Amino acid sequence: MxxxxxxxxxxxxxxxxxxxxxxxxxxxxxxxxxxxxxxxxxxxxxxxxxxxxxxxxxxxxxxxxxxxxxxxxxxxxxxxxxxxxxxxxxxxxxxxxxxxxxxHKAGGDEKEKFHAVRVNPENRQENISEPFEIESYTKFTFPGRGDQYSDFKWDFNCFSGVDYAEGEEPGIFQIIHDHGDGWEEMIDDEKGNYDYLMYNDIEHRNxxxxxxxxxxxxxxxxxxxxxxxxxxxxxxxxxxxxxxxxxxxxxxxxxxxxxxxxxxxxxxxxxxxxxxxxxxxxxxxxxxxxxxxxxxxxxxxxxxxxxxxxxxxxxxxxxxxxxxxxxxxxxxxxxxxxxxxxxxxxxxxxxxxxxxxxxxxxxxxxxxxxxxxxxxxxxxxxxxxxxxxxxxxxxxxxxRKQFAYGAQRDYFEDANCLGWVREGDNEHPVCAVVLSNKEAYEKPMEMGSQYAGKNFYDFLGWFPDEVTIDENGWGIFPVPAGNVSVWVPKPDSEIHS
Structure with a gap:
């Protein structure tokens, strides 16, 4: 499936x-x-x-x-x-x-004092202060859980940065510790380095x-x-x-x-x-x-x-x-x-x-x-x-569950009307999909000569009339304006590829 x-x-x-x-x-x-x-x-x-x-x-x-x-x-x-x-x-x-x-983690249980440097929020590679001592909620002791499942307690060494420092204006503060110099390496240079997102940023180098x-x-x-x-x-x-x-x-x-x-x-x-x-x-x-x-x-x-x-x-x-x-x-x-x-x-x-x-x-x-x-x-x-x-x-x-299987053939020649055929497999029949972002359309698509004379119906129920496949295996499949239709063989017309 x-x-x-x-x-x-x-x-x-x-x-x-x-x-x-x-x-x-x-x-x-x-x-x-x-x-x-x-x-x-x-x-x-x-x-x-x-x-x-x-x-x-x-x-x-x-x-x-x-x-x-x-x-x-x-x-x-x-x-x-x-x-x-x-x-x-x-x-x-x-x-x-x-x-x-x-x-990141949020909602620390206790405050700690440690050294950090304030950085420019738009370019985190740019320090806008000298290192100084701050106090922030970086200690996680989980008093409600205690040591059940894990006795690990988080402290400032577990984080690379915070956005809160007691008595300071809000900002981004890069923590100074022994687990890496600066931010962790990212694949892009957005905001200088986008390691820091929010709250207490986890230090994965620890x-x-x-x-x-x-x-x-x-x-x-x-x-x-x-x-x-x-x-x-x-x-x-x-x-x-x-x-x-x-x-x-x-x-x-x-x-x-x-x-x-x-x-x-x-x-x-x-x-x-x-x-x-x-x-x-x-x-x-x-x-x-x-x-x-x-x-x-x-x-x-x-x-x-x-x-x-x-x-x-x-x-x-x-x-x-x-x-x-x-x-x-x-x-x-x-x-x-x-x-x-x-x-x-x-x-x-x-x-x-x-x-x-x-x-x-x-x-x-x-x-x-x-x-x-x-x-x-x-x-x-x-x-x-x-x-x-x-x-x-x-x-x-x-x-999708019943019909969207097998090889796919696209009919993408029109800017406002796309169609494709899924050829099915040993367990699922063929289907034809047609969609429009403009007016109602009719899309000619080939279903295969084995379907000649077979009738297809609109699985989504927009059209009461069926489409009959011609002797060359082609059908002309309509779609309502700004919508989609999915055409599948009538149960007595099914032929598996």
């Missing part, structure tokens, strides 16, 4: 410990749609306690078990609920993808830190038996670290753990390629360039040349390591990297990631289940957002 992932949360997912139970209840439904993997949000206790989305991690060993940061459960539920949801999904042969946040994170990875795997990992903010971490961490995780668990990294660099394919080279292909990456193209195409409407939709994308240059998305929790409205795909274009975008042979598609939770939330925009005004379920998303997912 085709692999299909779902990001089973968004930035504004409901709290009150509902998410894990919801995922467990949805297992049969997801299986029916052909979802083969569920990506859960960060599951460990965060500085924001029961309200945090999870990207401000405090205690990696607290999966909703200890009374810390004002709560026992995380926003999404308790450890027991989490394990039960993972077990339920895996019983249905749906893999679990764990969200891994090892770039061998004791690496040992602890390697031990924790095996411990975490043993709790929920995850099948894959989504690696947060890899842009801000040394490629050497994750290369070693993944190698040891796979070796120590005896499993070929799937990994996808978040290196968000829309329109900068060369950076994704550079990172893949630096990590020797040990992980996939989200195709941020393709998501950017979808966003732009949805805004441009009929003026966008659909033939260029895959230009300068990872899906085109390295399809084996590309994870494709239409939207995610960072691009959704009111978020930092806001670049949502307009609603009308989403069925087209999903057809392009679900029904073609390149890339590993990831569906965004609100696109399947809808979403509703209120937050402030960049001007500080309250905005109410409704994210509607994508039209025909279930049919598109089922089309």
């Amino acid at each position: 085709n692999a299909t992932m779902i990001q089973f949360f968004h930035w504004y997912s409901d709290g009150d410990g509902k998410l894990y139970d919801e995922a467990a209840k949805a297992a049969d439904y997801l299986k029916e749609l052909g979802i083969s993997a569920v990506w859960f949000p960060p599951a460990y206790k965060a500085d924001g306690g029961g309200y945090s989305v999870g990207y401000d991690p405090y205690d990696l060993y607290d999966l909703g078990e200890f009374d810390q940061k004002g709560t026992i459960p995380t926003k999404y539920g308790t450890r027991e609920q989490y394990i039960a949801a993972c077990n339920r999904l895996q019983e249905k042969e749906i893999s679990v993808i764990a969200d891994i946040v090892l770039n 061998p004791f830190v690496r040992e602890e994170l390697n031990n924790w990875a095996v411990w975490y795997h043993d709790q929920i038996k995850f099948d894959g990992v989504r690696l947060d903010a890899v842009k801000h971490q040394s490629p050497k670290f994750y290369k070693e961490w993944l190698q040891l995780l796979r070796s120590n668990t005896g499993k070929n753990i799937f990994a996808v990294g978040e290196y968000w660099a829309p329109g900068e394919l060369y950076l994704l390629e550079k990172y893949i080279e630096a990590t020797e292909g040990c992980m996939s990456l989200f195709d941020s360039s393709l998501q950017h193209n979808f966003h732009q195409a949805s805004l441009a409407g009929e003026h966008y040349d659909l033939r260029t939709i895959f230009d300068e994308t990872l899906t085109q240059s390295n399809p084996v390591l590309s994870v494709t998305v239409v939207d995610n929790h960072d691009t959704q409205p009111l978020q930092e990297l806001e670049a949502p795909v307009e609603y009308w274009f989403k069925p087209i975008a999903y057809a392009l990631i679900l029904l073609r042979e390149s890339g590993y598609p990831c569906v965004f939770y609100p696109d399947l289940f809808g979403g509703h939330y209120t937050d402030k925009d960049k001007e500080g005004n309250d905005q109410e957002i409704f994210l509607n379920k994508v039209e025909k998303i279930e049919e598109l997912l089922k089309a």
